Amino acid sequence: MESTVAKKLESLLKLQELDSKSDELKKVRGALPEEVGDLEDEIAGYETRMSKFTQELEDLEKEIDNNKNAIKDSEKLIQKYTDQQMNVRNNREYDAISKEMELQQLEIQISEKRIKESYVKIEGKKEEIAATEEIMNERNRDLDSKKKELDTIVSESEEEEQKIANAREKASKNIEDRLLNSYNKIRDNARNGLAVVSVKRGACGGCFNIVPPQRQADIREKKKIIVCEHCGRILADVDLESMVEEKKPKRTRKAK
Ligand SMILES: [Zn+2]
Known part of the structure; x- marks a missing residue:
């Protein structure tokens, strides 16, 4: 009919x-859903930054290890040259080995300088990490309270919204x-x-x-x-x- x-x-x-x-029920939520979304985006951005920092820290530690190994290698070479110098046949050989030793000393100095630089960079990164962590914690606390507020509002109106949805379906049938x-x-x-x-x-x-x-x-x-x-x-x-x-x-x- x-x-x-x-x-x-x-x-x-x-x-x-x-x-x-x-509409009224949704209005009560106000800007909360949007604010929660914005905070989640912001925190995700900080998380990306943090993982980048962690990677950079690992790279710096690796660089330090590499330089430490290079120093060990140079020291071994110097030890070897010292032994060789004991058995040289002439001054020319002695001088040539001395030059090689000087070169390795120089290498050690360069490595030591690089290690020092890496440590300075690590300190800087750690400071950045601490500052970012602080902001992140603050935002997370903000997010938690906003989410809780929103959850409360949503759960309070959930039952009513379900009733409205059911009644709406019934009313729609005649149209x-x-x-x-x-x-x-x-x-x-x-x-x-x-x-x-x-x-x-x-x-x-x-x-x-x-x-x-x-x-x-x-x-x-x-x-x-x-x-x-x-x-x-x-x-x-x-x-x-x-x-x-x-x-x-x-x-x-x-x-x-
Ligand atoms: Zn009109």
């Missing part, structure tokens, strides 16, 4: 009421898809989320523009779905005050 227009309008009004209630789609479209475009309104005090309940009396009469008949010619919202009903105001001019005309 096809729903009558009156029944459809009734369902549309019900749908609007439920959606407005759901054909095409009408439901335009309802959703109007709602998306409306700043206050209102797609279905009543005529109140002779004006559209959505945009407050005057609705002419003949149009009000058509709306009251509920023979077809009528939209506001200014804002496109569905005009589902006319309130009593509009009807009273409509009669007023007649009375004044009679009095003249």
Whole structure:
């Protein structure tokens, strides 16, 4: 059986009421969901930075090890040259070995300088890590409290939202898809989320523009779905005050 227009309008009004209630529930959450998301992004950024720092620390430690090994190698060579110098046949050989030893001494000095530099860099990295950790901890505490707050709000409204969702499904059944789609479209475009309104005090309940009396009469008949010619919202009903105001001019005309 096809729903009558009156029944459809009734369902549309019900749908609007439920959606407005759901909007209110979401409004309570305010900027919290966005703030939680921003904090999570920020913390992820710090985590990336931290793993980069850790990698850089490892690289520096490795560099120190390499330089320490190079020093050991040079020392071994120097030891070997010292032994060789004991058995040289002439001054020229002695001088040549001395040169090699000097070269290795120089290598050791370079390695030692590099080790010192690496230690300085490590100190710097550790300071950066500590500073980043401090900010991260602060943000994490912030995130925890915001998440808890949001969870509380969400769990408080969960039951009500489920009820709204169920009622919404029921109300939607009386409305054909095409009408439901335009309802959703109007709602998306409306700043206050209102797609279905009543005529109140002779004006559209959505945009407050005057609705002419003949149009009000058509709306009251509920023979077809009528939209506001200014804002496109569905005009589902006319309130009593509009009807009273409509009669007023007649009375004044009679009095003249
Ligand atoms: Zn309007």
